Amino acid sequence: MKSLSCLGMVSCILIAVVQGALAESSSEGPRELWKQIAPYFEPAEEFKGDLGNYQSPLKFYDGRPVKTPEDWQARRQEILKTWHQKMGAWPPVNEHPEVEYLKEERRGDLTQYTVRFNIAPGHPNTGYLLIPEGAKPDHSRPAVLVVYYEPETGVGLKGENRDFALQLAKRGFVTFSIGHDYSLYYPNREQAEIQPLSALAYGAANAFHVLANRKEVDSKRIGIVGHSYGGKWAMFASCLYDKFACAAWSDGGIVFDESRPSVNYWEPWYLGYEGPDFRKRGLPTKENPRTGLYKELIKEGHDLHELHALMAPRPFLVSGGAEDQPKQWRALNHTIAVNRFLGYENRVAMTNREKHAPDPQSNEQMYQFFEYWLMPNQAGKK
Structure with a gap:
């Protein structure tokens, strides 16, 4: 691994956080687990080295190449600043949110708390916090945030094979399952600023x-x-907020793709917002054109691989299904290139299944990913 002391203050802090989180990943405990997940970090043979038609994140928007670690930090900030300017600036992140504990109940070896906090200023949100039995107040447990339409699915109260928070908590993680509570329009749907x-x-x-x-x-x-x-x-949360140590993205569509109706970033509840009067739902057509920021991003040649690059050197897994097929290695290869430039290997992974819905095998792969990167001392313990 290259010395990163010259990357600048911001980068050094980021790298220190990642290295601290992953420092034990080469210890004896997780070696067997690594053997199981190592293939996920290897691009499909037909896509090895294939960068597709995506513009390299290792070039500035004006075409200048990234030549040094300091250049990468400048380029990283350029990507982050550009996307935030286009999407709308965030209010300050609340690092000390007030949390109201509404209910406590036992679920086997877990304690489940129903909690309320402000997901954004003036937008209260209710979710479920799961604490494994035996967890001590010693700041030693890894944790995973689980996001979906609503929090019940993540804790196994709705749906099938989507109870990520419950299953990870059973493996020793503290987990927090949240939904959007219609807070995705900030400050409101009529005049969303982001x-x-x-x-x-x-x-x-x-x-x-x-x-x-x-x-x-x-x-x-x-x-x-x-x-x-x-x-x-x-994906957007982990790429835009570098305090997340690692991430798994399950078949959300990791790049723009207008051949797939479900990879629908053009919709106004994602990136196509331009006011309260929404376009007709569906693929962009001449009669139903692109709107909002999505229209601008396509016109200017941006794609989501730029955001993926912001993860480096933090590890992430794409749990691909119908929408994220093996061909998406073309986009992922760009983040592999960024990691290699920084001296890192095995930071970008993808698994694939036929259908969109998660299944027991794809879920097990995700859980192993989190066990390896976040709880090396307990890797493999079920």
Whole structure:
């Protein structure tokens, strides 16, 4: 691994957080687990080295190449600043949110708290916090934020094979399951100041601190995961807020793709917002054209691989299904290139299943990913 002491103050802090979270990942405990997940970090043979038609994140928007670690930090800030300017600036992240505990109940070896916090200023949100039995107030537990339409799915009260918060809590993680509570339009639907998907990412950043402020939780070992709608949400949150140590994105569509109706970033509740009068739902056509920021991003040649690059060197897993197929390695190869430029390998992973819906195998792969990167001393313990 290259020395990163020359990367500048901001980068050094980021790298220190990641290295602290992952320092034990080469210890004996997780070696067997690594053997199981290592193939996920290897691009499909037909896509190895294939960068597709995406513009390299290792070039500034004016075409200048990134040549040094300092250049990368400047380029990283350029990407982050550009996307925030386009999507709308966030209010300050609340690092000490007030959390109201509404209910406490036992669920086997877990304690489930129903809690309320402000996902954005003036937008109260209710979610479920799961604490494993035996968790001590010593800031030693890893944690995962689970995002979806509503919080019940994540804790197993709705749906099938989407109970990520419940299953991870059973494996020893502190988890927090949240939904959007219609807070994706900030401050309101009539005059939203932030594109909804960025507002969701901002909400996840606030939710991060609900976990980080728990005495059981190691704030340097907090991940995020979501499926579909939640996959988009988890991707934007982890890319835009670098305190998340790692992330898993389940079949949300990791790049723009107008051949897939469900990869619908053009919709006004994602990146197509331009006012309260929404375009007709569906694929962009001449009769039903692109709107809002999405229209601008397409016109200017931007794509989501630029955001993926902001994860480096933090690890992430794409749990791909019908929408994120193996061809998406073309986009992911760009973040692999950024990691290699910084001296890192095995930071970008993808698994694939046939259908959009998660299944027991794809879920197990995600859980192993989080076990490896966030709880190395307990890796493999079920």
